[in-house]
Amino acid sequence: MTSPRPGGAAALLAVAALLVSTVGDEVAMVALALRGADRTGLTSVVSAQMLAGLVPGIALGGLIGRIVDRFRPDAVLGAVLALECLIAATAAAIADGAVLLVVTMLFLGALGAVAQTCVMALVPGLFPAAEAQLRVNGLIESARNAGYVIGPLLVGLLTAHGGTGLALAVDAGTFAFALSAVPVISRWLAAAAREGARTAGAADASAAGTDEAAPEEQRTGGGLRAGLALLWTGAQRRITLATIVITVAATSVVNVLLPFFADEIPGGTAAYGTLLATWSVGLVLGPFAVRGPLGRRPTAVVAVGAAAVVGLGYLVTGVYPVVPLMLAAFLCGGMANAVQNVTLRTHVMAGCPKEVRGRVGAAYGATLQSSVAVGFACAGLVPAGWARWGILAGGGVAFLAGSFGWLRARAAADAPAAARDVPAPARRASEGAP
Incomplete structure (x- = not known):
């Protein structure tokens, strides 16, 4: 610049x-x-x-x-x-x-x-x-x-x-x-x-993300398959993305079932609309959280931790359907949702060779959209009368998967650099082990 x-x-x-x-x-x-x-x-x-x-x-x-x-x-x-x-x-x-x-x-x-x-x-x-x-x-x-x-x-x-x-x-x-x-x-x-x-010189090309060359077959050939191969390269990368895929699918189930749950909460559809608006406010405010100490943590750790918080917000909603508590849960869940998106996107693209950024970005988008589609399809199997149980299950799965992923990401980030299974183009010192 x-x-x-x-x-x-x-x-x-x-x-x-x-x-x-x-x-x-x-x-x-x-x-x-x-x-x-x-x-x-x-x-x-x-x-x-x-x-x-x-x-x-x-x-x-x-x-x-x-x-x-x-x-x-x-x-x-x-x-x-x-x-x-x-x-x-x-x-x-x-x-x-x-x-x-x-x-x-x-x-x-x-x-x-x-x-x-x-x-x-x-x-x-x-x-x-x-x-x-x-x-x-x-x-x-x-x-x-x-x-x-x-x-x-x-x-x-x-x-x-x-x-x-x-x-x-x-x-x-x-x-x-x-x-x-x-x-x-x-x-x-x-x-x-x-x-x-x-x-940029050869020594710091991977950190700058401008001169690092991808393997020849990845630079010149392939489409979604090549992008997915690059996206899922490295043990920690696979743990992080697998965690996000599970949590996104689980919370997508919840998104479909929430309208059916509206009749069971005080205030009905009016309260449901307020909850959605509160989540949207959290989505706008959440990214500002990465400017503080949270932004100095490894992005993989923050992303999966935020996914666990999203699941916890839905879990609280199903367990204690009290409007003030639900509003707090939705605000925190919306903020965590935004933090997850920011840190995961940075985690995926930081240090990505410029020759393959498009395919990696497209593979990232397709992966998340496929997870959403799977969640929507699974929600269609849940009877409307079981909406609360479906919300509890989806929030619980997301919370457990996110918590497990957070523990694994923490362990990988704290491990010595030599022990990290991370491809060179994706490594950067400020993240520990993306």
Whole structure:
């Protein structure tokens, strides 16, 4: 980086653009779902729309990774935002039938998955230092989660005054605004690359993440399979990711069952809505926790520990369905959820060779989305009347898996460096053993 000031400005600009584009993603999803319900009156259409937004990140993970690795991620991000703007504007005018609504969501889901992979690849390119990546990932997480809160509220306001057509037109504008930030980010990315080329030597290439070469077959071939192989390399990496996969699947079961549990808690659906809002507040506030002593701990340890706290929050909700206690549990759970996302993303991408960042990022996204899908599918097997037991089981599994993973991660982080089973490209001193 040529100076700390441009890097900070790049981070703020990227965060602002991400906030606006995340708002756009949420506006598109909610507005299209509302239009699907209004124009077709079929729950199957809305369900198909939701699946269409989720599936591309899993099914196209290999292709997405190869695209981001083959071309400059900032250029790919610019093209994606332009296409999202065009699709949203077109949808506002012509997307009325069931087929068009599902296809629109399918395209937006695919483009959103590409955009997320680009952002994951851009952060280590702009900020080679691991500590800086952690801070920037925290800002990005807060911005993304704020977008998840603002988006649905904006849809409600726009739809009330101009229908879903107005909401989708504004949605196109959000993507256009985010697109305007790409040229500036590109200039700072080029400056960072020049500075890294001048200062990085062979001895510290793995720490800088700019010159470390991946094996030839991983740099030039493969798609999702190559990304998964890199993602899951190393004993501690496998322990960390396996823990997160289990906890994400378990808590996804809880997310499906919570609406059925609403009738059993004081306040009913009103209390349920308040709980969701409280979790969202935690998601926005949580990333700021990594700026304190928590941010100086190994990211693998923090990630799995946060996963245990998420499970504990749901477990408390099932055991003691008292509103004040549930609100506290949801606030802490939301904060832990955000901390988990920030530290895990940094853990995965810090020191990742630039030649494979796209495939690793795509494999990371596909892994988490697959875990969510498994959780959703398992929840469908639980009778509605057993919602509380399902929440207790999901929260308990997540808490136990996270606690076990935390103990293993602590032991690995405290072990002598020579005993750590960590691939060289992923090792960095500030984390101990990622």
